[in-house]
Amino acid sequence: HSSIMMLIDSASGEILYVNESAIDYYGYSREDFKTLNISDINILSNEEIKNEMQAAVREERNFFTFQHRLATGDIRTVEVYSYPYVIDNKPMLYSIINDITDKVLLAEQSNRTTQIGIFSGLLVLLIALFTIFYINKRNIELKKIGDEIANFNKLRESFINADNRLIYL
Numbered sequence: 593h594s595s596i597m598m599l600i601d602s603a604s605g606e607i608l609y610v611n612e613s614a615i616d617y618y619g620y621s622r623e624d625f626k627t628l629n630i631s632d633i634n635i636l637s638n639e640e641i642k643n644e645m646q647a648a649v650r651e652e653r654n655f656f657t658f659q660h661r662l663a664t665g666d667i668r669t670v671e672v673y674s675y676p677y678v679i680d681n682k683p684m685l686y687s688i689i690n691d692i693t694d695k696v697l698l699a700e701q702s703n704r705t706t707q708i709g710i711f712s713g714l715l716v717l718l719i720a721l722f723t724i725f726y727i728n729k730r731n732i733e734l735k736k737i738g739d740e741i742a743n744f745n746k747l748r749e750s751f752i753n754a755d756n757r758l759i760y761l
Contacts, residue, residue: 596688602646602649605630610622635661648675654674657671660689
C-alpha cells in the first residue's frame with residue numbers, strides 16, 4: 593500500500609511495524625525502525641506524545657497533526673490517523689500517516705500574501721486619505737485667497753464707481 597503505515601505499542605511508544613512506504617519516507621531501514629520509539633520521530637515532548645497516544649487509545653481523538661523528523665534531520669508536517677488495535681491482548685495503535693508539508697507551506701505563503709495585500713491596501717487607503725486631507729486643506733486656502741481677491745475687486749469697483757472722473761489703472 594502506498595500510504596505510510598505504522599504499528600506502535602500504545603504503552604511504550606515503541607514502533608513495532610512499518611510498511612515499505614514508511615521506510616522510504618522516513619529514510620530509516622527496517623532494522624533501524626525496530627530500535628526507534630515514536631518519540632525519536634515526533635518532535636513533541638515525551639509527555640505530550642503519551643497524552644496524544646492515550647487519547648487515540650481511548651478514541652477521544654483519532655486525527656492529529658504532528659511534525660516528524662526524518663532520518664536526514666528534515667522536519668515534515670504530517671497528518672496522523674491513529675486507531676486502537678489489539679494483538680495478543682496487547683493494545684497498540686495502528687497509524688496511517690500523510691505528509692502535508694507542502695500544503696502547510698502553501699497555506700503559510702497564502703497567509704503572508706493575504707497579509708501583504710491587506711497591508712498594501714491599508715497603505716493605499718492611508719495615502720488616499722492623506723491626499724484628500726491635503727487637497728481639502730489646499731481648497732480651503734484657495735477659497736480664502738479667492739474671497740480675498742473678490743473683496744479687493746469689490747473695493748476697487750467701489751472706489752472707481754465712487755468718483756465721476758476718469759480713472760486710469
